[in-house]
Amino acid sequence: MTFFAWCVMAAGIGMGIGSVGTGIGQGLAIKSAVEGVARNPSASGKILTTMMIGLAMIESLAIYVFVVCMIILFANPFIEQVMTLAG
Amino acid sequence: MTHPFLFLQWIEQQLHTHVGQHVTYTWLVMFILFAVAFVASRGIKMVPNSWQNLMESVVSGIENLLVETMGPKGRTYFPMIATFSLFILVSNLIGLIPGMYPPTANLNTNVALALTVFVMTHIIGIKEHGFSYLKHFMGPILALAPLIFIIEVIGHLARPLSLSLRLFGNMYGHEIVLMIFIALVPLLLPIPMMLMGVLVSFIQAFVFTLLAMIYIAGALEEAH
Numbered sequence: 001m002t003f004f005a006w007c008v009m010a011a012g013i014g015m016g017i018g019s020v021g022t023g024i025g026q027g028l029a030i031k032s033a034v035e036g037v038a039r040n041p042s043a044s045g046k047i048l049t050t051m052m053i054g055l056a057m058i059e060s061l062a063i064y065v066f067v068v069c070m071i072i073l074f075a076n077p078f079i080e081q082v083m084t085l086a087g
Numbered sequence: 088m089t090h091p092f093l094f095l096q097w098i099e100q101q102l103h104t105h106v107g108q109h110v111t112y113t114w115l116v117m118f119i120l121f122a123v124a125f126v127a128s129r130g131i132k133m134v135p136n137s138w139q140n141l142m143e144s145v146v147s148g149i150e151n152l153l154v155e156t157m158g159p160k161g162r163t164y165f166p167m168i169a170t171f172s173l174f175i176l177v178s179n180l181i182g183l184i185p186g187m188y189p190p191t192a193n194l195n196t197n198v199a200l201a202l203t204v205f206v207m208t209h210i211i212g213i214k215e216h217g218f219s220y221l222k223h224f225m226g227p228i229l230a231l232a233p234l235i236f237i238i239e240v241i242g243h244l245a246r247p248l249s250l251s252l253r254l255f256g257n258m259y260g261h262e263i264v265l266m267i268f269i270a271l272v273p274l275l276l277p278i279p280m281m282l283m284g285v286l287v288s289f290i291q292a293f294v295f296t297l298l299a300m301i302y303i304a305g306a307l308e309e310a311h
Contacts, residue, residue, distance in 0.1 A: 047295070049156075056294040060249050063256030070259070 003082050011069040018065030025058045094105065094186045109193035116190060145173070149296075156297065157304040164303055171200065171294040178256060179288030181305045183281055191291075192258040194251065201250035204299045205243075209249070212306035250298060257291050 033051040037044045072079075095111040127142035135143055149169045153161050161168075175191060182189030190196045213218045226235030261284050268277045 048113075052290070053295060053297060053301070056253060056290075056298070057249075060253045060256075063253050063260075066256050066260055067252055 003086075007072050007076060011072045014072075015065055015069050019063050022062035024057055025061075026055055029054050029058065093185055093188050093225045107193070107195075108188050109196050111189040112181065112188050113178070113196060115187075116174060116181060119177060119181075120173060122142075149173075152296070153300060155299045157307070160307060161300065161304060164211070168296055168300055168303075171204075171299055172292055175200070175254070175295050176288065176292035179292055180285070182258065182262065183284050183288070189258050189262070191254050192262050194255045197251035198247070198255045200295070201247035204250060204302060205247040208246075208302045208306045211303055215307055216309075220306075237238075246302060250295065254291055254295055257287055261287055 029051060033047050036047050093108055095115065096108050099106060099108075099111060123138070123142065125140040130136075131139060146169065149172055150162075150165060153165055153168055157164075178190045178196075180189075181187045182192060209220075212223065214258055216222075224236050224239040225232040226239070261280075265277055265284070268280050
């Protein structure tokens, strides 16, 4: 029983920590992009494309964390071993 | 945890077949794309009617993006890139209709797409450069080549992983958030989430296409 409680806690805390870093990173990227567009509005198209690629790259970190959390919650590989240990 | 009712899954259960729902919905998306392409190209005129107009603007938009990203040399690979973007966009958007399931919310579909990009990148590179395609993996200094080679190979292997997991995580995460919202408050609350789903669908289709273009352009350019 404790095992499942810890699984849920690990998924929640892991997703929280993962999204903190991703949020800071994306915020910095968008900050620079907005500054760039404010200085040179005619370059907004290129800046948007580059920013999107960068954001997608940064976002994949949070997505990895999310996938790991989903594996922990719904497709945990250790459940059978834990069940046999618990009897 | 998926949609409460999927009509293709229901039909499948009546017929007692065992095909995954992502496969049946992929067939549905293929059917929609075929039908739209057929209707749009049936009577091509100088002054386009409604369907031809729609498809012309979509195709020329993708082509503009392609030429902007890859240069005029990339026009050869337009059919593949356009297929990717149309398929991913339609399969992302289909998930917003009740009773439909986006095929991209299953990892198998996305791995198939990402592996296609991965293999095509190297085929194009070898076709373009022949044996000297290996220089792409060697880096500028010959003495450091063994070290750079390992790093480059790991970097190349991470590409299909990140491509497939990004699309899967976004679509599946959106599905789950929507289901949780519907379970909490079914009335009106899921609508802002669904609006965000439209945005996410477009951005993810755009990002996948853009990254595929960049990978192919990277294989096309000369090694330094």
